[in-house]
Amino acid sequence: MPAGNLPLGHRKRLREKFIRSGLKGFHDYEIVELLLTLGSPRKDCKPQAKEAIKRFKTLRGVLEAPPEELQQIGGIGSHSVFGIKLVQEVAREFLKQKVMDKPVYKSSQEIFDYLYHSMRDLKKEVFKVIYLNSQNQIIEIVDLFEGTVNSSVISPREVVEGAIKYNAASLIFVHNHPSGDPEPSQNDKEVTRDLVYAGAIMRIRVLDHIIIGNNRYFSFAGEG
Missing domain, CATH: 3.40.140.10 (Cytidine Deaminase, domain 2)
Structure with missing residues (x-):
């Protein structure tokens, strides 16, 4: 496999694993990696995902981190933050509707x-x-x-x-x-x-x- 296709193959395997069994068996950094790839579809995001977990300690810490703090990590820009912020907003809207529809x-x-x-x-x-x-x-x-x-x-x-x-x-x-x-x-x-x-x-x-x-x-x- 050409070196340029390595991130794409790895990402494909992560996505197939998620489709098969959800987040079961995923490391926190792999979940962050998937989210980062939503905004950077052709970039290897594993190093940035590992650094994010290292800096913010947990998956929750990453998800709750302000965008400007996430972007202090080398390789994470506004496009990369998109997936994380999207999940935050979807979760917020889901919880709102859950409360309002009770x-x-x-x-x-x-x-x-x-x-x-x-x-x-x-x-x-x-x-x-x-x-x-x-x-x-x-x-x-x-x-x-x-x-x-x-x-x-x-x-x-x-x-x-x-x-x-x-x-x-x-x-x-x-x-x-x-x-x-x-x-x-x-x-x-x-x-x-x-x-x-x-x-x-x-x-x-x-x-x-x-x-x-x-x-x-x-x-x-x-x-x-």
Whole structure:
């Protein structure tokens, strides 16, 4: 086989192996290699894949790495990053649809599983409101505020107006802590108290307030 065809033959074998048995038996670097080849179809991506695993430690670390950090690895450019970013976005959309298509809201873990992927890299706090109907089906997810969360900037009136607009029977609040520590601050507790009180006046239930940190979360409902 000509030397120029070696990467193509290796890539073909990886793809055939994946088609036969999925990712079973794959090394992490081989999975990264397959993803890199989506954006660089005629390039040997094995060295870059191994270096990515070495630098970011795990497959998950590579998948969660910002594009600019991936491109610090020699041989990985914007085209190579395409496959990794594509998988991230497809996974995010899949999880979103999984949450939105659920017959009913069941747990804070489900909400975390989806929103973690869209909120983990945010540099500022973002406060979201999830509106649900009387069967606990999710109607809409709205970004209410960006910045430091406190009772002076989170408007209960705006939340209630949204509930009326979407004909919501209950609410879930979610925001992130860029520090990675999901433990609630005093401001978080005060905001939650005020929103629960405002909802009760309008007979709108607050099911939970979830704070997203680094691969973990805090649930006010879970903590009682």
